[in-house]
Each structure stands twice: as C-alpha cells, then as structure tokens.
Amino acid sequence: MTTFEFDADTAVVPVDAGAGRWRATITPRFNVGPNPNGGYILATMLRPLFETIGKPDPLTVSAHFLRPTTVGEADIDVDVFRTGRRHAHAEVRLVQETERVRAIAAFGDLAAAEGRTLVRGAPPELPPPDECIVRRPVIDIGQPAIMDRFETRFAPSTPWILGEPSIDTAVTGWIRFADGRPADVASLPLFADAFPPAVFALGRAGWVPTIELTVHVRARPAPGWLRARFETRFLVDGYLEEDGELWDEDGRLVAESRQLAMLLQP
Amino acid sequence: MTTFEFDADTAVVPVDAGAGRWRATITPRFNVGPNPNGGYILATMLRPLFETIGKPDPLTVSAHFLRPTTVGEADIDVDVFRTGRRHAHAEVRLVQETERVRAIAAFGDLAAAEGRTLVRGAPPELPPPDECIVRRPVIDIGQPAIMDRFETRFAPSTPWILGEPSIDTAVTGWIRFADGRPADVASLPLFADAFPPAVFALGRAGWVPTIELTVHVRARPAPGWLRARFETRFLVDGYLEEDGELWDEDGRLVAESRQLAMLLQP
Numbered sequence: 001m002t003t004f005e006f007d008a009d010t011a012v013v014p015v016d017a018g019a020g021r022w023r024a025t026i027t028p029r030f031n032v033g034p035n036p037n038g039g040y041i042l043a044t045m046l047r048p049l050f051e052t053i054g055k056p057d058p059l060t061v062s063a064h065f066l067r068p069t070t071v072g073e074a075d076i077d078v079d080v081f082r083t084g085r086r087h088a089h090a091e092v093r094l095v096q097e098t099e100r101v102r103a104i105a106a107f108g109d110l111a112a113a114e115g116r117t118l119v120r121g122a123p124p125e126l127p128p129p130d131e132c133i134v135r136r137p138v139i140d141i142g143q144p145a146i147m148d149r150f151e152t153r154f155a156p157s158t159p160w161i162l163g164e165p166s167i168d169t170a171v172t173g174w175i176r177f178a179d180g181r182p183a184d185v186a187s188l189p190l191f192a193d194a195f196p197p198a199v200f201a202l203g204r205a206g207w208v209p210t211i212e213l214t215v216h217v218r219a220r221p222a223p224g225w226l227r228a229r230f231e232t233r234f235l236v237d238g239y240l241e242e243d244g245e246l247w248d249e250d251g252r253l254v255a256e257s258r259q260l261a262m263l264l265q266p
Numbered sequence: 267m268t269t270f271e272f273d274a275d276t277a278v279v280p281v282d283a284g285a286g287r288w289r290a291t292i293t294p295r296f297n298v299g300p301n302p303n304g305g306y307i308l309a310t311m312l313r314p315l316f317e318t319i320g321k322p323d324p325l326t327v328s329a330h331f332l333r334p335t336t337v338g339e340a341d342i343d344v345d346v347f348r349t350g351r352r353h354a355h356a357e358v359r360l361v362q363e364t365e366r367v368r369a370i371a372a373f374g375d376l377a378a379a380e381g382r383t384l385v386r387g388a389p390p391e392l393p394p395p396d397e398c399i400v401r402r403p404v405i406d407i408g409q410p411a412i413m414d415r416f417e418t419r420f421a422p423s424t425p426w427i428l429g430e431p432s433i434d435t436a437v438t439g440w441i442r443f444a445d446g447r448p449a450d451v452a453s454l455p456l457f458a459d460a461f462p463p464a465v466f467a468l469g470r471a472g473w474v475p476t477i478e479l480t481v482h483v484r485a486r487p488a489p490g491w492l493r494a495r496f497e498t499r500f501l502v503d504g505y506l507e508e509d510g511e512l513w514d515e516d517g518r519l520v521a522e523s524r525q526l527a528m529l530l531q532p
Binding site for chain 1 (some may be wrong): 372501502505507
C-alpha cells in the first residue's frame with residue numbers, strides 16, 4: 001500500500017487522548033526557505049479533527065500564525081468546544097516549546113447539505129496543462145522544497161512567473177500533488193497556500209508572512225487537476241490580502257481562501 | 267457629552283480583571299427578528315481588547331457563531347495569548363449561560379505600518395446618497411431594529427431592495443450611523459454585517475445564520491458616509507459566502523469581510 005507524501009507528512013499520533021493532545025513531526029518537505037509553509041502546518045493541525053470531530057468536512061478554518069514554525073516535533077492540542085446537529089467547532093493549537101499557530105474550525109457534512117444552489121462565478125480560463133508554464137518562479141529565497149510536492153502549471157498570462165515584474169498581482173494555473181495523491185477536503189487548506197504569493201508579481205520576492213488564513217471548503221474535489229486563482233487587490237503600507245479559489249476538473253468550486261499577510265521589504 | 271448608541275450598546279465593564287472577564291448588556295436595538303445581529307455581537311466582544319491589548323487596530327477578526335445570542339447580560343472572556351512587536355493576538359468568548367460566540371483577533375497599528383502600496387480595486391460607483399433608494403428591504407421577518415441604527419441608501423441598480431427578486435445577489439450602497447457617530451475601526455466589524463444579506467436578492471428573505479465571519483480592517487475611516495459592496499457568488503446546497511468591502515469618503519478601502527452562512531428554507 002502506497003503512503004502518499006501528504007499523508008505521511010501530516011501524520012499525527014495521540015499522546016494524551018483525554019487532554020486532546022496529539023503529536024506531529026513537521027518535515028522539511030513543505031519548506032519555503034527555512035520554514036514550513038503555513039498551509040502545510042494548517043493541514044497537519046486539522047488531521048486529528050478528522051478522527052475525532054464526527055463530521056467529515058472542514059467547512060471553514062481560520063488560523064492565526066503567531067511565530068514561525070520549525071521542522072521537527074510539534075504538539076497539537078485539540079478542543080472540540082461545540083458539537084451541534086449540523087456543525088462541530090474546534091480549536092487547535094500547534095506548540096513547539098511555545099504556541100506557534102492557533103486555529104478555529106467548523107466541520108460539517110457537505111453530502112448532507114440541502115438547499116438552493118446559485119453559482120455566479122466561473123473557474124479561471126486556462127489552456128490545457130501542457131500548454132501552460134512549467135518553469136518555476138524566480139524568487140530570491142532559493143528553490144522552496146514545497147514546489148517539489150506539486151505539479152504546477154502557470155497560465156501564460158502570468159509573465160511574472162518567468163521573472164518579468166508586473167503590477168497585475170494575480171496568478172492562475174493548474175495544480176495537483178506530484179505523487180498522484182488525489183486532492184480531498186483534508187488537503188484543500190494546503191492547496192489554498194501552495195501557489196507562490198500573487199504579490200510576487202511585483203518582483204520583490206521574499207518572505208510573505210501570513211498573519212491569518214481562512215479557508216472555506218465548499219465541495220469535495222473530483223480526482224485530477226485543480227484550477228487555482230489567487231489575487232491580491234489591496235497592498236497597503238505592506239499589508240495585503242490574498243484571495244484564492246480552487247476548482248476541480250468537474251468545474252466545481254471546491255474552496256475559497258483569504259489571507260492577511262505582510263510583504264516584508266527585501 | 268453625547269453618548270452615541272453604538273458606544274452605549276457595546277459598553278463593557280470589567281468584572282474580574284485578573285481572569286479577563288468583562289460584562290456587557292446586549293440590547294435589542296441591533297436585533298434582526300428576535301436575535302441580535304452578529305456584527306453587533308462581534309463589535310461588543312472586541313470592546314475589551316481596545317482597552318487591554320495595547321494595539322489600536324483590529325487587523326483581522328474571525329468569529330464563530332455557535333448558538334444564537336439573546337438580549338440581556340453576557341460575559342465576555344478575554345485571553346490575550348500572544349503579544350509581539352507588531353501584532354497582538356487575543357481570543358474572546360461570549361457566554362450567556364453557555365458559550366455562544368468565539369472569536370480570535372489580531373491587533374496592530376495601521377499608523378505604524380510601512381511598506382509598499384498598490385491598490386487594484388475601486389470603490390463601488392454610486393449616485394449621491396440622495397439619489398439612492400431609501401426604502402427599506404421587503405423581508406419576511408419584520409422590520410429589523412438594526413435598520414434604525416443606520417442611515418442606508420441603496421444603489422438604484424439593486425431593484426430587489428424594492429421587492430423585485432433577482433439572481434444578481436449583490437448590493438451596493440451608502441451607510442452611516444443614524445445618530446451621527448463617525449465610523450471607526452471599532453465599529454467597522456458591525457458595518458461589515460449591517461446590510462441586508464445579498465442573498466435576499468433571490469426573494470426568499472429569512473434568517474441567514476452566520477457560521478463564521480472574518481473582517482480585515484485595512485484603514486481608519488474618514489468621517490462621513492461609507493460606501494459598501496456585498497456580494498454572494500457561490501450559493502451551494504444552502505451554504506453561501508458573502509464578501510464585503512467598505513470604503514470611506516476619501517475613497518480608501520477601510521475593511522474587507524467574508525462570511526460563511528446558510529440560507530435556511532423559509
């Protein structure tokens with residue numbers, strides 16, 4: 001039986017079930033420079049919930065990144081503080097000596113959802129993956145390890161990926177796991193943070209620390225490529241939001257994301 | 267000295283400073299039907315932080331609404347769990363017999379922010395307030411008390427405000443406090459939830475319970491009207507997101523919001 005990278009790298013073991021304490025080993029395989037990617041950390045923090053919260057889908061997850069995380073062991077403290085008929089809410093803290101990330105999540109069951117549907121948005125228009133840009137972004141902080149975890153194809157309309165600065169701080173493209181693992185609701189919070197930041201269009205590629213990241217999982221993805229669109233519309237005095245959409249091969253929106261981050265001067 | 271409605275209705279008193287416990291009296295003046303508006307509750311929960319957290323601006327605030335809140339006394343439990351140089355993070359719980367709302371917030375100082383600025387969005391185009399629609403929305407659950415707290419002028423391009431259903435689930439307009447209180451960073455989380463839900467365009471106006479609401483405060487507003495734009499792009503099996511933008515009279519984006527909510531069948 002194959003163990004995919006994502007499942008191995010986000011694995012958690014209970015160390016004190018009564019106290020809600022789990023342990024993870026943060027690997028360097030999702031690093032951006034010396035630090036693990038925030039989406040990877042968040043996906044790892046959610047792993048215990050899939051086993052304990054009693055609902056299958058992370059409908060909305062918000063994480064506050066307090067301090068950089070590091071490669072190595074981490075305690076994950078879980079508190080399911082509200083269980084209702086439709087939704088269950090939990091808080092999760094990632095501790096490496098001190099608390100580094102705090103998240104709150106609401107889980108539900110998308111398969112049991114009933115109600116009206118009206119879709120006014122559409123997936124980004126993209127050429128087929130083999131007509132998109134394979135070349136990796138030119139950035140100042142070395143080749144991030146995280147990029148080896150995915151196959152990523154950037155739209156030809158995003159020339160900054162090839163190193164030509166632009167004020168069009170947006171990026172669209174295809175993405176899937178490099179080892180063939182299908183996307184699912186557990187990995188969507190990682191996919192929501194797996195593209196190079198759209199603000200890199202400006203050509204000042206460096207560390208863009210996330211302050212807060214919220215991901216809404218809207219549907220369970222079909223197997224295959226995801227279409228992604230990320231955009232920063234408001235960069236003000238170094239603070240920026242980045243909005244993301246992920247769509248599956250059936251043309252369904254599977255996740256929306258928004259983060260508040262900072263563009264540190266290089 | 268005048269006490270404005272917002273300041274009176276969100277007032278908090280410390281009851282156990284060492285434990286971080288405050289008390290508020292939730293008034294009926296921001297009700298929608300029998301329950302207080304979520305933005306009002308969130309603004310009330312943030313009030314203790316302005317006195318204790320040591321930073322002036324709520325950069326990002328996420329609230330999970332666990333159970334309906336009610337008019338009357340509420341305990342507000344505050345834990346400032348991380349104080350850094352730039353940002354301080356806190357968790358706040360609103361308790362009425364049991365926990366009803368949990369929020370996490372990151373505060374900072376927008377006046378001290380330094381870095382690049384690039385604004386790619388623009389405020390909604392609106393006729394002057396006196397050429398907009400004053401008439402209140404036609405909704406099924408009675409005239410919400412919250413509407414008396416604001417002066418609201420809806421764009422003529424949103425005919426559903428007058429009772430004509432539309433699949434254009436968006437609304438733009440002007441808003442300010444009815445009693446002349448200027449908007450500020452403390453009241454922006456309320457303004458971000460103060461318009462009728464954009465999904466009311468569909469003509470099935472009822473209760474739209476918020477599961478999670480996140481507000482980013484991006485600038486301190488100038489005095490005067492706010493321009494607002496709210497939109498729901500994805501209503502799927504009854505779950506919807508609503509994205510909002512608030513702009514001040516100087517044409518600056520002052521807040522972005524996104525909530526995950528449900529459209530309950532009437």
